[in-house]
Amino acid sequence: MPATIDESRKDDSSAWLKRQSPAWLVPSITALTILEAGVVIAQAWLITVIAFGVFVEALALTAVMPQMWLLLGVLGTRALLGGARQWLVGGASARVRENLRSRLLEQFETTGPVRLPPAGELIPAFDEQVEALDGFYSRFAPQRISAMIVPLGILIFAFYTDWLAGLLLLLTAPLIPMFMIIIGIGAEKLAREQFRSLARLGGWFLDQVHGAATIRLFRAEARVGEQVSDRTHALRKRTMRVLRLAFLSSAVLEFFAAVAIATLAIYIGLGLLGFLTFGPAPALTLQSGLFLLLLAPEFFQPLRALSQGWHDRADANAAAGEIRSLLELPPARPGADEGFNPAAPDSCRVELREIEFAHPGREPLFNGLDFDVQPGQKVVLVGPSGGGKSSLISILAGFVEPSDGAVLLDGQPLTRLSHAAVQAHVAWLGQHSVLFAGSIAENIALGWRQATRGQIEAIAERARVAEFSDRLPDGLDSPVGENGYGLSGGQVQRIALARALLRPRPLILLDEPTASLDPESEQLVLDALADLLAERSSTVICATHRAATIAWADRVVEVRRGELSCMR
Amino acid sequence: MHALIRLLWPGRSTARWMLLAAIMALAAALLAVVLLAVSGWLITASALAGIGVIAALDIFAPGAIIRAAAVGRTVTRYLERLIGHEATFRQLTEIRIRAFRRLMAQSIARLEALGRGDTLSRLTRDVDVLDHVFPRLVLPSVGAFGAALLAIGYFLFQAPVAAAALAASLVGGGTLVLGAGTRLARGPGRALAEATPAMRSALAxxxxxxxxxxxxxxxxxxxxxxxxxxxxxxxxxxxxxxxxAMMQTGIALFGYLAFWLVLLLVLGMYSAGSLAAPVAAGMALVGLALVDAWLPLAASWNFVETCRQAAIRVDSVGQEAGAHARAGDTARPSDFRLMAQQATFRYPGAIDPVIAGVDLELETAEHVLVQGASGAGKTTLGKLLAGILVPESGSVSLGGVDLSALDEPWLREHVGLLSQRSMLFQDTLAANLRLGAPAATDAELIRALHAVGLGDFVEQLTEGLDTWIGEHGRSVSGGEGRRLALARVLLADFRILVLDEPMAGVDSETAATVAERLVPWLEGRSVVVLSHDPKVLVRYDRRYRFTDGSLAAD
Incomplete structure (x- = not known):
């Protein structure tokens, strides 16, 4: 029964959402709401005392002035309490979201680049989905507390004043839980359907907007413009049919509230006139009557607010599901021991023993793979894409762990090595490198905190970075990345190469470093690489599709369907 | 504010619905006030009649008003929602179309650049924000201000001082708070508008x-x-x-103060004998009921800055004067001879030009190959030849007229580009193919699909040409997508075709079949093929090799 699973997960989401809020939030909001309920009742009581005094007891205005001043104080307190609650929940909601984003980033880092979903999924989750939780904390949660406390408090006073009026309130709000269920099931479902069709229209519109260039190339802009209009109108017609019913449910709620107030007013009026002789009616006075009338709208107000806040809850639940699935991503190296920091040698022996590995949901890639690389040996991996070159490099870089078998760097198990130790052992360069906003020198310096300016300049020279940076006005200090100079793919890759190799490390892993480059740029990067490697004693493992151009290789190994075979 | 009003100003069909929704909002707010006020009047009058202060009381007329107000409030609120949504949907259409037109007024080069970044997603999100202006901002404001003004009008007859108190404290004070709050919210609103994209790009x-x-x-x-x-x-x-929170507190303070002042004044007038007790009670309750209508305005008006920022961004989309804007150009070429002379192009901020002094000639109905490695700049050359980019020096001309001097719609009608970013829409196969040929028959679509080797592909689909492709439909592989895009550009019947890597991701056997079948389709058209692999067409009139930004005859 998928519906049941969906329900349980949703309830789960609500509980999870509550756990994310700071511990002080619910108690302090509850306290504020109790105070507010007290103030609401005090306000009604004071107004009736004043009215009774002036109209019935014929007191002069000056005689009720103390009560008037008290009323002003009560009204002021009510205004401040409402503001204070907004102030608190607004801040708390923002902090919850900040905290979740920080946890998401930590999770992304722990999970590592291989197991991470694409950025196209992560960025909306980080921005929009986390943002969608706001309604839960800043509207729904306080509204729910209000809906539980305020009507209950008023009901107690109403029963105390006139049990028949109290009963009327209780009956016209046909049991608060029932209200919640009716609204919860009916309105939420309909609201969600409407939300979904709107989202679909939004998605379609986004698609057209993204294809704007294509539409213009076919001079179809006028026609697509008409479609935008047609589709919105079609959605409107469909949605309006649904909404006519959906709004009925909230109209019923409003109707109960309005009729309850009207009935109460007429009951009190008739009672005061002496037309009603049953129950507590004969005992009604202007004071008790006005008191009940003033409390009636306050009784229904929180319930109406809550019914409007249900879609906030639905949105937040949906978003919470996605955020939680990201927070539950597996770590890349769960067994890392941050205290295990063996010193890195000059060059590193690499041993893979009986490696078993599969990408999630796919056929096993490595079945008991064994592979040894001697210290200082320079190995080139070739083979078709999907054959396992990249996976092998990712395993050695510690981005992902084999399901079975051992990876030993310099005789030490990679699973146990601390993160700092892996960084000290392994340099890694991938296919699509990124330049961060900043200067060329800053981008290179990212590779090693301790590097001196001299070392950066030297490696820039070696990596053929100087060749183009010399032509920029500020040389290595010229800005690149966002809002900086536009560099070609080959130039970016040479900076990335300098960054990866700045710090001397015993194992250098290169994952198709030139795959996305044109032949001329590729040759420049390969020349730079040859220069840089010539002076190093590091072990090198490089996956490439152009083994022929690599002269420095001691060994060429073909990786095909998870099997290794030596070619040279 | 200017941009917001300009973007949201209703069209004629929408205006009627909006007006109706606003009337309903006003009626609902007013009836809520009436319900409480008449109830207060009734209870006071009954109490006084009960103890004999007032002689006789007709309870039925006010009773009927109370019942009518109760039912009327429900009905008008229901109608407000219904008509309000109708109006919102109609406006949503207008906002979307306006945003779309603004977007379409950009040059294609700019649209491609926008497509790579976050701008377009943000545009749709901004449009979503603008969707909510009417129901979230306009309707509650109309209800609150309208009910307050009508109440002030009524008070003027009964007790002008109370009217003054209501006007000064609730409306005056409330408006002051809303105005000041909205102004204060500008700083954070602007900061937020910058912070969110900055956060996304930092994360990216x-x-x-x-x-x-x-x-x-x-x-x-x-x-x-x-x-x-x-x-x-x-x-x-x-x-x-x-x-x-401060705005809400401020409105509550001014609102409750207004109620308190009204209470004080009507009690004073009652004591002075110039106002009947039931009327005094009713008027006091009017003040209280109005506060409830005003309180939600804090949240509504706090939303103004978000909307304003969204409107500014949507507005700014149309600000770039693109190639499309050259409406005055009506030059027509004498023939279809496409020529590049010493064309040079450099991307903004780049050190070296991608295209450095290219000469190329394409006689009418000639087929030409430009062969070069991927990443070498062929795509840029294609865009120069299709008039999407303008060379920084040198020229690209058609029939002796510089492309940049040609009328854009005319250019787009005659010169087609199969770009590498040619997008397939999440729509039916037929709708995708008809993008450039709205009148094409199903048979013609099938013929084009057959030409690009997708005849079997469409035959296997149970829904044929009506099959949805993309995210919610049948997924299309890279090679299939490429060939669909090729079929689409063939159907559009261009005189000159620039094909940028048309066979990317297509295996060589299929590519050879397609090359054979393309012959009749390309007969009489001028074609430039930009590819690393020459096996796109069966024969070429001329071949060029593209290296280091320049062309050499091969």
């Missing part, structure tokens, strides 16, 4: 480089930069919320 950069950052041990440190942007956002949001 970090995620893109996360492998490198982890391997150099700087991932956590760099994540700090993303968190700094998150903190900017949080700070702006908290400031916004605090302003909202």
């Amino acid at each position: 950069e970090w995620l893109h480089g996360v492998g490198e950052l982890i391997s150099v041990g700087r991932a956590e440190e760099r994540a700090g930069r993303v968190m700094a942007r998150v903190a900017d956002q949080v700070q702006a949001q908290i400031a916004q919320r605090r302003i909202e």
